[in-house]
Amino acid sequence: MRTTARPALSLLAASALLVACTSGASTTAGSTALPSALASSTPAAGGSASAPSSASSSAPPSASSSAPDGTGSGPAAEVLTPVLGAVDDSPAPVTGTDGRVYLAYELYLTNATSTPVTIDSVAVRPAGSADGAPLQEFSGSDLLARSRVIGATPSAAAPTAMTLQGGQVGVVWLDPSVATPGDVPAALDHVVAAGFAQAPNPLVPAAVTETIARTAVSRVPAAVIASPLSGDRWLNGNGCCNAVTAHRGALNPINGRYHLAERFAIDWVQLNADDQIYRGDKTDLASYAYYGAPIHAVADGEVVAVSDSLPDQPPGADPPAGSLQVDQFGGNYVVERFTQNGQDYYAFYAHLKPGSGSAAVTVGQQISAGDQVGALGNSGNSDAPHLHFHVMDGPNPLASNGLPYVFDALTMVGRAASPAAIDAAAGSGAALPLATGGPTGPRTDQMPLWMDVVDLQAAQP
Template sequence: MFPQRLSPAVLAVCAALMLSACSSGEETGDGTSVPVPADPVLTPVVGSVMFAPTPFAGSDGSDHLVYEVSLTNFMRTPVTITGVKTLDAGAQGTPVLTDLDQAGVAGRLKPTGVASVPPRPDVPEGYSEVLAPGQNGVLFLHLQFEGEAPKKLVHEISVRADGAPPEMRETTERIAEIEVNDAVVPVLGPPLIGEHYVAADACCDAVRHTRAILPLDGTPVVAQRYAVDWEQAGPDGKIFVGDAKDPASYRIHGDDVLAVADGIVVASRNDLPEQVPGEYPANLAIADADGNNLVLDIGDGFFVNYAHMQPGSVRFEPGDRVRRGDVIGKVGNTGNSVAPHLHVHVMNEPSFLMSQGVPSVTDLFTITGRVADTDAFDASEGTGVPLEMAPGVTVSTQEDRMILDQNIVTFRAG
C-alpha cells in the first residue's frame, strides 16, 4: 500500500493547526490512562543544533553559550525569518533567554551558497534573514547569562512566506531542541609571556573564527569556534614598526610559544616558509593552512592547536611529551596568514581541521585595555596606525575565564 499524498489544501490545514492542543490521554479498560502522542506539526523551516554548546565563564564577567542552528527552507517560495527566541526548555514556564528581531536574525543567519537578496550595509557580507526555496542557512547564536546554565534549549522561529497560501504565510515553530553539554572546561596556562597581547578575532561574535564553518568529509565543522589570533602592540599602540612587508617588523614576531598544559604531541610541522605580510597567499593547499603547527593532546579528549610558527622553530615531534610552560616554537607568519601572529584553538579531535572547537579558560591573566572593535584592529594591522582603544576599561586580573575578543592582556610567568 502506497503512502497517501496530501493535497496543498490539507497541508494548509496542517499549518493552521500548528498550535492545536492534544488530549491528556485515553482511558483503557482497566481505568488507567495511556498518554496520546502529540499530533505532528508542519514546520516549513526545519532545523537542528549543529554541536551541543558547553557553558564557560568569560572575561566580561558573564557566562556564555556559543553554538549554531542549521535551518533549511522546505517551501517552494522564499521565507523570511522574522524572529528567533531561545527558550530554556528545562525550566518551568520555558522562559525566554534571548529574543532576536528580524534585524538581529539578519546579522546572524548565513545562507549557504549565495544570499538570495541584495547585500545590506548593516550586516556582515553574505548574511541575510531570507532563505531561498530549498536553501539552508546557519544561524550563529551567542547567549549570555549569570549563574547556573540552562540544561536544555529549544528555539521558537517566526517565519514569513509571502508567496505561500494565506494559511501558511506566517508561522511560528518550536524546533532545534538540544541538551546543553555539562562537560568540564579545560583550564590552561598562557601561550605567551609578556605585555600588550591582543586577543584578535576571539569569542564570541568574531566572524572570521567563531563563524568559520568548513564542509569537510561530508560534515560541516567549526574547529575554530573559540580560536584566538594573538598579536602584540607596543607601548605606542602599534602592531608593527618599519617595513610592513617584513615579518620582523611586527612586535610579536619571534616571541616564544609556550605549552599551555602537559601533554603529548600528536602532530607537528616545521617546513613551510614565511609569507610576505599584507596579503593572504594564493593557491594554498588546505593542509598547509595552519603553516608550521603543533597539536598537543592534553588529555580528557582535548587537543590544542598552535599555528603559523616560524620555519625551523617547532621543537617537538609526534610522540614527544611536553610540560606546561615548555617553549614549543616561535611566532611566525606561515600558512594562511596575513601578518605574524599566533593562532591557538582547543578542539575535540587531533585534526586541526576535522574537529569541533570547544571552550577553554586561562588560569591567570591581566586585562589592561580593549581595542575599540575589529575595524580598529584591522586598520592598525594593515597600516601601522596605533590601535584605537575602547574607553572606560578597568585594569583587572582574572582567573579561570576565557579571554574575549579584542581584549589586551598581560601574561606573567609562573
C-alpha cells in the first residue's frame, strides 16, 4: 500500500489500493489599474477550458462591488492579476480526530501570460483579513509536495519549483484548519506570491503578490454516519488531511471537467494481534486475516448501484497496466443514497469480495444502518484486501464531488509512526509501530485522519 504520491492527473497514479486510490480583491505589486475587470479563469486540462468554477472567481470586484474589507465604503480598484485563481468546490468544514476543524479543497492557478512564472508561495487567509498568521501557507519544497503542474513535460530531474509556462494550469491541494467550529471563516482569500524571470510586458512587473479566488465556505455540516466496519485496530491507510495522499490527490478528468470524488476517501486495512497487515505469503488472500470482513451500511438509505462481476486481484502487486476499464477501478461495489441536512449523500463501498454485494443487497432496496452490504475483498484496482470508502454528492463513484463525513463513534488507538512505517508493513509484513504520545480514547462525531489506528463498531440494524 503506497501512502503518499505526487498529486496525479491519472486515475491510476494516485492509489495503490484504489481509484487513481466570490470575487476577491487583488493587488499586484507595481501594477496599473485597468478600466475594466479581467475575466476569471477556470482550470483547464492541458490548456483547454473546463467547466466554469462556481465556488470562486479570480476576477477583482466590479465598479459596483463593495470594498474588499466588506465595509461597502466604495468601489474596489480593478487590478491586473497575471496569475488567475479559482476554486471549483466550496470547502466544507469537518472535525478530525485531532480535534481541529479542516477545510479540504483545491486551488487552480493559471498563468495568464506567455512568460513562465514561478509560484513562490500560497497562503490562505480569512476573507478580508491581512493581519496575523495565515490559516495555511506553503512555499519551497512544501509547495512542491502540495501541488501539480498540469501538462508538465516529464523530466528525469525532479522539479525544484512550481513553475507555470504560458497559459499553463497548476493545482494546489489545501486543507487549512482552525481550533473550533466557531472559528471557521465565512470565506477564504488566497495570497499568491509569484515571480517572472523578466517582466512579461509594461503592465506586469517581474514580482507580483495577488489576493485572489475569494471562496465561500459551505455551511452544510459534514454527514454524521456509523462505521462501515466493526473490530479493533483498523488503519486509515490513505485519507485526509495534512498531506496529499493517494486519494486526496486523485484528480480525475471525467466528462469534461476535474472531479475529486476521493477527497475524503479512506482505505481501511486491519492490523492483527501483532500489528501486522498480513502474516505469511503476501500474494495469498488467506494471509490477510480481515479478508471477507462484513461491510455495513453507514446510514438508513436506498441502494442505487450494485456492481459485482469482477474477480479478486492477486494481492501483492498492482493490476497489470491496461487490464481495467474506468468503471472497474472500484472493483465490485455498492452505492447507497442517504439524506441528511436537507441533501442527498452517496456512500461508496468498493473492492468488495466477489458475489458478496449482490448476495446482500439489490438496486432499489431500502436498507438500515448496520445492514450488511457486502464483504471486504480485493477486486478492481487493488494490491491488497481493503475497504475503500467515501461519501460523495452523486451516484457516480468517480464523476462526483467528495464530501466530508464524521463517524458517530470510534475509539482512537493511536497513529502510525510514519508513512514509511505503513509502507514497510504493507510491503514486507513488518509490525506497524505507533507514534508515541498520540491521541487515544473514545471519540464522537469526528473524521478519522490519515494514519489513524482506531477501533470501530458498526450500527446495530
